[in-house]
Amino acid sequence: MTSSTSATPAIIPPDRLPPIESHGFGGGRDDLHAFCARVFTQPSPRFFRDADGHLVVYRNRDLQALGSAPEVGAVPPQSLFGPIPRPAAHSAPPPGMALAWTISNQIFTTNPPVHKPVRRLLSGEMGPRQARDMAHTAQTVAEDVLDTLAPIVTAGQEIDVARNLANRMVCGFWGRLLGLLPDEIEAIARHVHDMTPMFFLNHQPEDLARLERGAAGYRQILADAAARTLAYGGNPLIERLAQGLASIDQQGDLDETGIVPTDVGMLLAGNLVDGFHTAAVAVANCMHVMANRPEVMPALQARPDAIGQAVFEALRLEPPVIMLKRRLLADLTYQGIALRKGAILTMMWGAGGLDPDVFPEPGQFDLGRSLQGSTTFGGGTHLCIGRSVAPMIVRTLLKAMIARSWRIVPGDSPTNWIGGHVMCQTENFSARIVPMAPGELNA
Numbered sequence: 277m278t279s280s281t282s283a284t285p286a287i288i289p290p291d292r293l294p295p296i297e298s299h300g301f302g303g304g305r306d307d308l309h310a311f312c313a314r315v316f317t318q319p320s321p322r323f324f325r326d327a328d329g330h331l332v333v334y335r336n337r338d339l340q341a342l343g344s345a346p347e348v349g350a351v352p353p354q355s356l357f358g359p360i361p362r363p364a365a366h367s368a369p370p371p372g373m374a375l376a377w378t379i380s381n382q383i384f385t386t387n388p389p390v391h392k393p394v395r396r397l398l399s400g401e402m403g404p405r406q407a408r409d410m411a412h413t414a415q416t417v418a419e420d421v422l423d424t425l426a427p428i429v430t431a432g433q434e435i436d437v438a439r440n441l442a443n444r445m446v447c448g449f450w451g452r453l454l455g456l457l458p459d460e461i462e463a464i465a466r467h468v469h470d471m472t473p474m475f476f477l478n479h480q481p482e483d484l485a486r487l488e489r490g491a492a493g494y495r496q497i498l499a500d501a502a503a504r505t506l507a508y509g510g511n512p513l514i515e516r517l518a519q520g521l522a523s524i525d526q527q528g529d530l531d532e533t534g535i536v537p538t539d540v541g542m543l544l545a546g547n548l549v550d551g552f553h554t555a556a557v558a559v560a561n562c563m564h565v566m567a568n569r570p571e572v573m574p575a576l577q578a579r580p581d582a583i584g585q586a587v588f589e590a591l592r593l594e595p596p597v598i599m600l601k602r603r604l605l606a607d608l609t610y611q612g613i614a615l616r617k618g619a620i621l622t623m624m625w626g627a628g629g630l631d632p633d634v635f636p637e638p639g640q641f642d643l644g645r646s647l648q649g650s651t652t653f654g655g656g657t658h659l660c661i662g663r664s665v666a667p668m669i670v671r672t673l674l675k676a677m678i679a680r681s682w683r684i685v686p687g688d689s690p691t692n693w694i695g696g697h698v699m700c701q702t703e704n705f706s707a708r709i710v711p712m713a714p715g716e717l718n719a
C-alpha cells in the first residue's frame with residue numbers, strides 16, 4: 277500500500293465529504309441496491325462520510341487497497357463498547373456485558389501482535405481442506421433438515437426460509453461439529469436470532485435488551501459445550517484449539533491490540549458469531565436468489581459442478597455483510613483523504629461486489645463470470661476466516677435439494693428485508709420448496 281498525496285490536489289478530512297444519506301443509503305439490503313444502482317451509473321463522489329463523520333469506502337478498488345493497507349487495522353473492544361472490564365476466564369459477564377465480553381474475543385477486534393497468532397490458530401481449522409472434511413457433517417445435517425421439510429413440501433405449504441431452513445442447517449452443522457446437545461442447538465438458534473440487532477445502525481432500548489439476552493444465552497451454550505467436551509474428550513477440533521490457545525504467549529489490551537480469548541469456549545463464542553449468524557444469512561440470501569431465478573436450480577441439476585460458483589455468485593448479488601468498521605493504526609493519506617491514527621473507516625464490502633468496474637452488469641446472475649476481486653468476505657489482513665466453511669454449508673444444502681429434484685420458489689407474500697442494518701438480512705422470507713417438473717431440466 278502506498279500513501280498517495282498526488283492523485284487529488286486538496287487534502288480533505290473525512291468529515292468534509294458528502295454524507296452517504298444524501299445518496300439514499302440508510303442501511304439494509306434495499307438501500308444497498310438502490311445506492312449502488314445510483315453511484316455506479318451516475319457521476320458520484322469517490323468517497324462519502326457516514327452519520328458519525330467517518331470515511332465510507334464503497335468502490336471495489338478502494339476497498340481492496342485500503343482493506344489490505346497495514347495502517348488499516350481493527351476496531352478494538354473499548355473503541356466499540358467504551359470502557360469495559362477485562363473478560364475473566366470461566367466467569368459470567370457482569371450485567372450488561374455479555375455482548376461486549378463475547379465480541380472482545382473476536383479476532384476482528386484485534387491488532388498486532390495479538391491478531392496474527394489467534395487468526396493463524398483459527399484459520400488453520402477453517403481452510404479449504406478442513407471445509408471439505410466438514411462437508412460430511414454438513415451433508416448429514418442437510419439431509420435431516422430436508423427430511424423434516426418433506427411433508428411440508430408434499431403438502432405444498434410455505435416455509436419461513438430463515439427459521440425452517442437456514443437456521444436449522446447452520447445451527448445443526450455447528451452443533452454437531454462442536455458437540456452441542458439437541459436442546460442446545462434449538463436454543464442457540466433462538467439466541468443467535470436475538471443477536472441480530474447487533475448489526476443495526478440504530479438501537480431501540482428493547483433491541484439492546486434482546487441482544488444482551490441473546491448474547492448471554494449464546495455465550496453460555498458455547499462455554500458449556502467447550503468445557504464439557506474438554507472434560508470428556510472426543511472432540512479433536514476443540515482439543516486442538518484449546519492447546520493452540522494455551523501456547524499463545526500474549527495478553528493484549530482492550531484499547532489497542534485486543535485480547536487473546538480467555539479460554540476455548542470464548543474463542544469459539546467470539547469467532548463463531550459470524551459462523552452462526554452470517555452463515556445463516558448466507559443460506560437465506562442464496563435461497564432468495566434461487567427462488568427469484570427459477571431457471572437456476574434446474575440448470576444446476578444438469579451442471580452440479582457449477583453449484584459452488586452459483587453460491588459465490590448468489591452471495592455477490594445478495595451479500596450477507598454490507599459493511600464493517602476498521603480503525604487506523606497510523607496516519608494515512610489515501611487519494612487525497614487525510615486519515616489520522618484512530619480514525620474509523622466504514623468499509624462497504626457488499627457494494628464492492630456490485631461495482632461494474634470489476635463485475636460488469638453487476639445485477640445479472642452470471643455463472644460464467646470471474647469472481648476475482650470479490651469483496652463478499654472482506655479483504656486484506658482481516659479477510660473472513662469462514663470464507664471456505666460458509667460457502668460449503670450453503671453449497672451442501674443446495675446440492676442436497678437439487679439431488680432430491682427440489683427447487684425453491686417465492687411464497688405468496690413479498691420478501692421484506694431488515695432496514696437500517698449492516699447486513700442484507702431478510703425480515704420475512706416465505707417460500708415453497710417444490711419438485712422440479714420433469715421438462716424443467718431442459719427449459
Ligand code: HEM
Pocket residue numbers: 343350382383384385386395402547548550551552554555558591595596597600625651652653654655656657658659660661662663665666667
Ligand atoms: C457467508 C458468510 C460470511 C460472510 C459473508 C462473512 C463476511 C466477513 C467479512 C466481510 C469480514 C471482514 C473482513 C475484513 O474486514 O476484511 C469477516 C471477517 C471475519 N469472519 Fe466472516 N463471514 C461469513 C462467515 C463466517 C464464518 C462461517 C466464520 C467462522 C467460522 C466467520 C468468521 C470471521 C472472523 C473470525 C472474521 C475476522 C477475521 C480477522 O479479523 O482476521 N465468518 N467475515
